[in-house]
Amino acid sequence: MKLKTINFERTTGKALYLQIYEKLRADILCGYLVKGDQLPSIRKCEVLMKVSKTSIERAYEKLLEEGYILSIPQKGFFVDVEPENVQLRKAVTEQGTALQDEKIRYDFRSQTMDVSSFDLALWKKYLKEVLDGHYEIATYGEARGELRLRMALQKYAYTVRGVLCTSDQLLIGSSFQSLLYVLCGLLDKPVVIGLEESGFPQAETVFSDYAFPVRRLRREADGICMQELTASDVNLLYVNSASAGYNHQPLNKKKRKELLAWAAERNAMIIEDDHNGELCYHTRMTPAMQGFDTGGHVVYIGSFSKILLPSLRISYMVIPQALQYRYDQRANSYSPTSSKIEQLALARYIADGHLERHVRRLRRHYEHKSSHMRTLLEQWFPQADILLEEAALQFILRFPYVLSLESVIQEARKHSMMLQRNAQGELVLSFAAIKMEDMEEAVRLLHALLEAAKEKESREPKAAP
Incomplete structure (x- = not known):
């Protein structure tokens, strides 16, 4: 088929070439135009449609770049999408549009945070200072992390969390997962992993990649059951010291001493995951286990995902001296995984005292937010057990009834609310990204969704026993 002209309704607020491009793309994806159909020439469009030559050229160029049409010299422009690829292109296009159109008003997921709690202007200032230092950014970064940042973190980790280490024991990575991969490569084999029975999928993925067997250990109110741990063949224990046990509270002193004694007696290792452990705003802060380890049995991992920005991909790991020597022997085989520019900016930010001041502000900020959130949850869900995970900036709700949360999560999305x-x-509710003024309406909507789900499930016929 040879197309005579392009019929479309002009709209304001969008470039004319984009309107022409979108019209032709839609006709191809809907099957009105098929492979081999000829489009009108640029000159003919210019005359019949009364549009500029530039608009037609730019629309055709975009279609050419994306593979929708081809240009044959002396003949013209032709549709060039195979029939079997039309549905795939349509699905990709619709998916992209859906993602752009989706507007989230209440985001209770733990992957997001309130950007207003971070001084972006100050952070941009430090990034600019680094970018102005042309020599520093013209070289590759150090595999173990920039020395300036390691020295700044050495002091910060000791001051805030009681972590004792040299700068050479400190490794920088883009995430705790990338650091775990490095750690697993340094360990003596065979390794048997111990975890709380609730598990930790991201860490388990790394252990699975190394074919390390995992033992899930019963958890008690204050953490892993010591009786099960002692009776097991575990020689590498993974613990979240900021949120442990059935009650999701920081590890208490008694449990820390028991774990360190177990590691010393077994000559075992403990990975202390202390993600955002400095964010204590209701409970009294307990120093990291690593600072009490005298035998080199603890690997410490820290992160800034909830303190700075989730998109700032910097985590750090402190390894015992024995593992540091192994790392030194193969250091040239590793490559940096975290941005050198961001590392140098963070080093200056910490050295100037901004990180400690920022953490103090966050404690006050999240104390206020969490208290307000708890009040609302207790008001609307009086029958639920409400547990606060301080470092994770989230509440866990345990209901006295069984409910299909998956259907609630799907329904919530229709109301611009994201749940997990x-x-x-x-049900896990992060309050990090919810604004104070939106909390009451968000909790009220959540209550309505859960009540509707309860009523719906109560009407459904029960399966015969």
Whole structure:
């Protein structure tokens, strides 16, 4: 078929070439135009449609770049999408449009945070200072992390978390997962991993890649059951010291001493995951286990995902001296995984005292937010057990009834609300990204969604026993 002209309704607020491009793309994806159909020439469009030559050229160029049409010299422009690829292109286009159109008003997921709690102007200032230093950014970064940042973190980790290490024991990575990969490569084999029975999928992925067997250990109110741990063959224990046990509280002193004694007696290792452990705003802060380890049995991992920005991909790991020597022997085989520019900016930010001041502000900020959120949850869900995970900036809700949370999560999305549940099927509500003024309306909507789900499930016929 040879197309005579392009019929479309002009709209304001969008470039004319984009309107022409979108019209032709839609006709191709809907099947009105098929492979081999000829489009009108640029000159003919210019005359019949009364549009500029530039608009037609730019629309055709975009279609050419994306593979929708081809240009044959002396003949013209032709549709060039195979019939079997039309549906795939349509799906990709619709998916991209859906993602752009989706507007989230209440985001209770743990992957997001309130950007207003971070001084972006100050952070941009430090980034600019680094970018102005042309020599520094013209070289590759150090595999173990920039020395300036390691020295700044050495002091910060000791001051805030009681971590004792040299700068050479400190490794910088883009995430705790990338650091775990490095750690697993340094360990003596065979390795048997111990975890709380609730598990930790991101860490388990790394252990699985190394074919390390994992033992899930029963958890008690204050953390892993010591009786099960002692009776197991575990020689590498993974613990989240900021949120442990059934009650998701920081590890208490008694449990820390028991774990360190177990590691010393077994000559075992402990990975202390202390993600954002400095964010204590209701409970009294307990120093990291690593600072009490005298035998080199603890690997410490820290992160800034909830303190600075989730998009700032910097985590750090402190390894015992024995593992540091192994790392030194193969250091040239590693490459940096975290941006050198961001590392140098963070080093200056910490050295000037901004990180400690920022953490103090965050404690006050999240104390206020969490208290307000708890009040609302207790008001609207009086029958639920409400547990606060301080470092994770989230509440866990345990209901006295069974409910399909998956259907609630899907329904919430229709109301511009994002929810999540944990591996135990409990509703997890992060308050990091919810604005104070939106909390009451968000909790009220959540209550309405849960009540509607309860009523719907109560009407459904029960399966015969």
